Amino acid sequence: MTTILVTGATGTLGRLVAPRLLADGHEVRALSRHSRPYAVDLREGGAGLDAAVAGVDTIVHCATTPRGGDEQAAANLIAAAQKAGVRHLLYISIIGVDRVPLPYYRTKLAVEQLVEESGLGWTVLRTTQFHDLLVQLFQMLAKVPVMVLPAGVGDQPVEVAEVADRLAELAAGAPAGRVDDMAGPEVRTLESLARAFLKASGRRCAVANVPLWGTAYRAFREGGHLAPERAVGKGTFEDYLATRIRRQDRS
Structure with a gap:
């Protein structure tokens, strides 16, 4: 089989990709800032990154952060991959990066362009948001008596394991x-997803839909982050919540 490097290997997605590749018989290198022997900050690059990439056939680039630095990280990774003669660079992106003017989405689109222009063999997969991102959002919003949601916005979450x-x-x-x-199985209103979360977690919280403003909000209202024609995911938000709540109950 092949030697595959997974960046962001301790993150929500990367920690699931690496075991699947191992199970398929590949040699897998797990790279993150704290994963030895390939503990590398991609934003800094350097000899550690060169060592991680040396002899690699394919890179699965899952590392990302909304706090900034993704473009520099990608540029460093691409430079190392070019030097090492990597055959295939696979990048995970987000549906709507070319339609929703959020700074993070613009960064993801810029990284896509770096990958496409790298001269390497490349693949880009865009997906909708993962279920756990919605749960994190709702947990934060439910800390006050009234959960305030942007009116008229839907979502189409997908199961990260898929x-x-x-x-x-x-x-x-x-x-x-x-x-x-690759999108989740159903387009839902944020309110319906929030109420499913509240029911599953046993939280008591009122829900209010409030109109917002700005180009990003308008793009979300228009469904720029959705892909109903690509509803290929199987796991629903309720499926995810059932598994998550059972796991929390056992811990």
């Missing part, structure tokens, strides 16, 4: 360019 399966499949294949988007 995305990990798709990435493992793509990593084992040849560079494929921009592949079909």
Whole structure:
């Protein structure tokens, strides 16, 4: 099989991708800021990154942060991959990065462009948000008596394990360019998702839908982050909540 480097290997997605690749018989290197022997901050690059990439056939680039630095991290990774003769660079992105003018989305789009212009064989997969991101949002919003949501906004969350399966499949294949988007099984209002979360977690909280303003809000209202025509995911938000709540109850 092949030698595959997974960046962001301790993150929500990366920690699921690496075991799948190992189970398929690949040699896997797990890179993150704290994962030895490949503890590397991609934003800084250097000899540690060169060592991590040396002899690698494919890179699955899952590392990301909304706090900034993704473009520099990608540039460093690409430079190291070019030097090492990496055959395939696979990048995970977000549906709507070219339609929703959020700073983080613009950064993800810029990284896509770096990957496409790298001269390496490349694949880019865009997906909708993972279920756990919504849970984190609702946990934060439920800390006050009234959960305030942006009116008229829907979402189409996807199960992260299914995305990990798709990435493992793509990593084992040849560079494929921009592949079909991957979205969750259903488009839901944020209110319906929030109420499902409150019910599953036993929280008591009122819900209010409040109109906002700005181009990003308008893009979300218009569904720029959705892909109902690519509703290929199977796991619903309720499925995720049931598993999560049972896991919390046992801990």
